[in-house]
Amino acid sequence: AxxxxxxxxxxxxxxxEDVTLDCVYETRDTTYxxxxxxxPPSGELVFLIRRxxxxxxxxxxxxxxxxxxxxxxxxxxTITASQVVxxxxxxxxxxxxxxGGADGLTFGKGTHLIIQP
Amino acid sequence: xxGVSQTPSNKVTEKGKxxxxxxDPISGHTALYWYRQSLGQGPEFLIYFQGTGAADDSxxxxxxxxxxxxxxxxxxxKIQRTERGDSAVYLCASSRDRYEETQYFGPGTRLLVL
Numbered sequence: 001a002x003x004x005x006x007x008x009x010x011x012x013x014x015x016x017e018d019v020t021l022d023c024v025y026e027t028r029d030t031t032y033x034x035x036x037x038x039x040p041p042s043g044e045l046v047f048l049i050r051r052x053x054x055x056x057x058x059x060x061x062x063x064x065x066x067x068x069x070x071x072x073x074x075x076x077x078t079i080t081a082s083q084v085v086x087x088x089x090x091x092x093x094x095x096x097x098x099x100g101g102a103d104g105l106t107f108g109k110g111t112h113l114i115i116q117p
Numbered sequence: 118x119x120g121v122s123q124t125p126s127n128k129v130t131e132k133g134k135x136x137x138x139x140x141d142p143i144s145g146h147t148a149l150y151w152y153r154q155s156l157g158q159g160p161e162f163l164i165y166f167q168g169t170g171a172a173d174d175s176x177x178x179x180x181x182x183x184x185x186x187x188x189x190x191x192x193x194x195k196i197q198r199t200e201r202g203d204s205a206v207y208l209c210a211s212s213r214d215r216y217e218e219t220q221y222f223g224p225g226t227r228l229l230v231l
Contacts, residue, residue, distance in 0.1 A: 004159075033218045042224075043224060044222060044223070044224045045208065045222035046222075047219055047220075052218075093159075095218055104150055104162030104164075104173060104176060105150075105162060106162065107160050107161070109157075109159050110159050
Protein backbone atom coordinates (compact mmCIF):
# COMPACT_ATOMS: atom_id res chain seq x y z
CA ALA A 1 0.00 0.00 0.00
CA UNK A 2 1.19 3.50 -0.69
CA UNK A 3 1.79 6.07 2.00
CA UNK A 4 3.01 9.65 2.22
CA UNK A 5 4.46 11.06 5.42
CA UNK A 6 4.91 14.74 6.14
CA UNK A 7 6.40 14.71 9.60
CA UNK A 8 6.35 18.49 10.05
CA UNK A 9 2.87 19.50 11.13
CA UNK A 10 3.67 23.20 11.36
CA UNK A 11 6.68 25.37 10.56
CA UNK A 12 7.01 29.04 11.42
CA UNK A 13 9.81 31.19 10.05
CA UNK A 14 10.50 34.86 9.63
CA UNK A 15 10.19 36.36 6.19
CA UNK A 16 13.26 35.98 3.94
CA GLU A 17 14.42 32.82 5.67
CA ASP A 18 14.79 29.64 3.65
CA VAL A 19 12.56 26.74 4.62
CA THR A 20 12.43 23.07 3.63
CA LEU A 21 9.32 20.93 3.78
CA ASP A 22 9.96 17.21 4.08
CA CYS A 23 8.09 14.42 2.30
CA VAL A 24 8.77 10.69 2.59
CA TYR A 25 6.80 8.18 0.58
CA GLU A 26 6.24 4.43 0.43
CA THR A 27 5.25 2.45 -2.64
CA ARG A 28 5.84 -1.00 -4.06
CA ASP A 29 5.51 0.20 -7.66
CA THR A 30 8.52 1.05 -9.78
CA THR A 31 6.52 3.61 -11.75
CA TYR A 32 4.87 6.38 -9.78
CA UNK A 33 4.38 10.13 -9.66
CA UNK A 34 5.00 12.61 -6.91
CA UNK A 35 3.31 15.96 -6.48
CA UNK A 36 3.30 19.05 -4.34
CA UNK A 37 0.17 21.14 -3.87
CA UNK A 38 -0.34 24.41 -2.02
CA UNK A 39 -3.56 25.11 -0.12
CA PRO A 40 -3.82 28.78 0.86
CA PRO A 41 -6.40 30.00 3.38
CA SER A 42 -8.95 30.27 0.57
CA GLY A 43 -8.94 26.47 0.48
CA GLU A 44 -8.34 25.69 -3.18
CA LEU A 45 -5.50 23.27 -3.89
CA VAL A 46 -2.96 24.75 -6.27
CA PHE A 47 -0.70 22.43 -8.27
CA LEU A 48 3.02 23.20 -7.89
CA ILE A 49 4.98 20.32 -9.41
CA ARG A 50 4.84 16.75 -10.70
CA ARG A 51 7.75 14.33 -10.83
CA UNK A 52 7.81 10.84 -12.27
CA UNK A 53 9.85 8.06 -10.71
CA UNK A 54 12.28 7.88 -13.61
CA UNK A 55 13.36 11.48 -13.35
CA UNK A 56 15.54 12.22 -10.35
CA UNK A 57 16.74 15.56 -11.55
CA UNK A 58 16.17 18.33 -9.08
CA UNK A 59 14.04 21.20 -10.25
CA UNK A 60 14.09 24.90 -9.57
CA UNK A 61 11.29 27.31 -10.32
CA UNK A 62 11.99 30.81 -9.10
CA UNK A 63 12.22 30.67 -5.30
CA UNK A 64 10.97 27.08 -5.24
CA UNK A 65 13.14 23.98 -5.60
CA UNK A 66 12.52 20.28 -5.21
CA UNK A 67 14.94 17.52 -4.25
CA UNK A 68 13.87 14.02 -5.30
CA UNK A 69 15.94 11.14 -3.91
CA UNK A 70 14.77 7.60 -4.64
CA UNK A 71 17.45 6.14 -2.36
CA UNK A 72 15.74 7.69 0.66
CA UNK A 73 12.20 7.80 -0.82
CA UNK A 74 12.04 11.52 -0.27
CA UNK A 75 10.74 14.45 -2.27
CA UNK A 76 11.56 17.59 -0.31
CA UNK A 77 10.47 21.11 -1.15
CA THR A 78 12.52 24.22 -0.40
CA ILE A 79 11.36 27.81 -0.51
CA THR A 80 14.19 30.32 -0.70
CA ALA A 81 13.79 33.83 0.68
CA SER A 82 10.30 33.10 1.97
CA GLN A 83 7.53 35.67 1.71
CA VAL A 84 4.34 36.18 3.68
CA VAL A 85 2.33 35.08 0.63
CA UNK A 86 3.95 31.67 0.93
CA UNK A 87 1.93 31.04 4.09
CA UNK A 88 -0.30 28.06 3.38
CA UNK A 89 -0.68 24.34 3.96
CA UNK A 90 1.51 22.34 1.61
CA UNK A 91 0.68 18.78 0.63
CA UNK A 92 2.89 16.12 -0.86
CA UNK A 93 1.06 13.41 -2.83
CA UNK A 94 1.77 10.13 -4.61
CA UNK A 95 0.12 8.37 -7.53
CA UNK A 96 0.91 4.83 -8.62
CA UNK A 97 0.55 4.46 -12.39
CA UNK A 98 -1.13 1.07 -12.48
CA UNK A 99 -1.96 0.08 -16.02
CA GLY A 100 -0.14 3.10 -17.35
CA GLY A 101 -2.83 5.50 -16.30
CA ALA A 102 -3.28 8.00 -13.53
CA ASP A 103 -4.84 6.98 -10.26
CA GLY A 104 -6.26 8.71 -7.25
CA LEU A 105 -3.66 10.59 -5.28
CA THR A 106 -2.51 9.58 -1.82
CA PHE A 107 -1.83 12.72 0.19
CA GLY A 108 0.24 13.36 3.26
CA LYS A 109 -1.33 15.20 6.17
CA GLY A 110 0.21 18.47 5.09
CA THR A 111 2.62 20.98 6.59
CA HIS A 112 1.23 24.29 7.75
CA LEU A 113 3.80 26.92 6.82
CA ILE A 114 3.61 30.27 8.58
CA ILE A 115 5.78 33.12 7.31
CA GLN A 116 5.96 35.94 9.80
CA PRO A 117 6.69 39.47 8.58
CA UNK B 118 -14.86 27.07 -18.02
CA UNK B 119 -11.40 28.12 -17.02
CA GLY B 120 -11.14 25.80 -14.04
CA VAL B 121 -12.96 23.09 -12.12
CA SER B 122 -16.16 24.41 -10.58
CA GLN B 123 -18.18 22.91 -7.76
CA THR B 124 -21.63 23.68 -6.46
CA PRO B 125 -22.82 24.44 -3.91
CA SER B 126 -19.86 26.00 -2.16
CA ASN B 127 -21.50 25.27 1.19
CA LYS B 128 -24.20 22.81 2.16
CA VAL B 129 -25.83 22.42 5.57
CA THR B 130 -28.12 19.47 6.08
CA GLU B 131 -29.62 17.42 8.85
CA LYS B 132 -28.62 13.93 9.82
CA GLY B 133 -30.45 11.37 7.71
CA LYS B 134 -31.03 13.64 4.72
CA UNK B 135 -29.87 13.07 1.14
CA UNK B 136 -27.42 15.47 -0.55
CA UNK B 137 -26.01 15.92 -4.02
CA UNK B 138 -22.75 17.69 -4.78
CA UNK B 139 -21.91 18.76 -8.31
CA UNK B 140 -18.61 19.02 -10.14
CA ASP B 141 -17.98 20.61 -13.52
CA PRO B 142 -14.48 19.69 -14.76
CA ILE B 143 -12.15 21.66 -16.97
CA SER B 144 -13.47 21.61 -20.52
CA GLY B 145 -12.05 18.66 -22.45
CA HIS B 146 -10.81 16.78 -19.41
CA THR B 147 -11.92 13.18 -19.53
CA ALA B 148 -10.67 12.05 -16.12
CA LEU B 149 -12.51 13.21 -12.98
CA TYR B 150 -11.78 12.53 -9.32
CA TRP B 151 -13.59 13.04 -6.03
CA TYR B 152 -11.81 13.48 -2.71
CA ARG B 153 -12.90 14.21 0.84
CA GLN B 154 -10.88 16.44 3.17
CA SER B 155 -11.54 16.45 6.89
CA LEU B 156 -10.30 19.27 9.09
CA GLY B 157 -6.54 19.19 9.53
CA GLN B 158 -6.07 16.27 7.16
CA GLY B 159 -4.97 15.75 3.59
CA PRO B 160 -7.54 14.96 0.91
CA GLU B 161 -8.67 11.34 0.80
CA PHE B 162 -9.45 9.68 -2.53
CA LEU B 163 -13.04 8.56 -3.08
CA ILE B 164 -13.65 7.71 -6.74
CA TYR B 165 -12.18 8.19 -10.21
CA PHE B 166 -14.03 8.41 -13.53
CA GLN B 167 -12.57 7.93 -16.96
CA GLY B 168 -15.28 9.17 -19.29
CA THR B 169 -18.67 7.98 -18.08
CA GLY B 170 -17.48 4.96 -16.15
CA ALA B 171 -16.13 4.70 -12.63
CA ALA B 172 -12.63 3.30 -13.15
CA ASP B 173 -11.87 3.06 -9.43
CA ASP B 174 -14.39 3.48 -6.61
CA SER B 175 -12.27 1.83 -3.95
CA UNK B 176 -12.21 4.96 -1.81
CA UNK B 177 -15.96 5.25 -1.26
CA UNK B 178 -16.42 4.63 2.47
CA UNK B 179 -19.70 2.71 2.28
CA UNK B 180 -22.78 2.18 0.15
CA UNK B 181 -24.34 5.46 1.24
CA UNK B 182 -21.94 7.17 -1.15
CA UNK B 183 -22.48 7.03 -4.89
CA UNK B 184 -21.28 9.09 -7.84
CA UNK B 185 -22.33 9.39 -11.47
CA UNK B 186 -21.05 11.02 -14.61
CA UNK B 187 -23.68 10.16 -17.22
CA UNK B 188 -22.38 12.20 -20.14
CA UNK B 189 -18.69 12.12 -19.35
CA UNK B 190 -18.51 15.73 -18.20
CA UNK B 191 -20.38 16.91 -15.10
CA UNK B 192 -20.34 14.56 -12.13
CA UNK B 193 -22.60 14.33 -9.10
CA UNK B 194 -21.59 12.84 -5.77
CA LYS B 195 -24.60 11.57 -3.89
CA ILE B 196 -24.74 10.84 -0.18
CA GLN B 197 -27.73 9.06 1.30
CA ARG B 198 -28.79 9.07 4.97
CA THR B 199 -26.10 11.56 5.88
CA GLU B 200 -24.28 11.20 9.18
CA ARG B 201 -22.44 13.80 11.24
CA GLY B 202 -19.19 12.07 10.34
CA ASP B 203 -19.78 12.91 6.68
CA SER B 204 -19.08 16.57 7.46
CA ALA B 205 -16.01 17.57 5.44
CA VAL B 206 -14.91 19.45 2.35
CA TYR B 207 -15.59 17.46 -0.80
CA LEU B 208 -13.08 18.21 -3.53
CA CYS B 209 -13.31 17.47 -7.21
CA ALA B 210 -10.36 17.34 -9.59
CA SER B 211 -9.92 16.70 -13.28
CA SER B 212 -7.08 15.77 -15.59
CA ARG B 213 -6.81 15.81 -19.36
CA ASP B 214 -7.01 12.02 -19.61
CA ARG B 215 -5.94 8.94 -17.73
CA TYR B 216 -2.36 9.36 -18.99
CA GLU B 217 -2.04 12.98 -17.91
CA GLU B 218 -1.21 12.64 -14.28
CA THR B 219 -1.65 16.22 -13.11
CA GLN B 220 -4.97 16.77 -11.39
CA TYR B 221 -6.42 20.26 -11.10
CA PHE B 222 -8.73 20.87 -8.17
CA GLY B 223 -11.91 22.83 -7.70
CA PRO B 224 -12.69 25.04 -4.70
CA GLY B 225 -14.63 22.28 -2.93
CA THR B 226 -18.03 21.95 -1.30
CA ARG B 227 -18.07 22.34 2.47
CA LEU B 228 -20.69 19.91 3.83
CA LEU B 229 -21.96 20.25 7.37
CA VAL B 230 -24.30 17.60 8.74
CA LEU B 231 -26.12 18.70 11.88
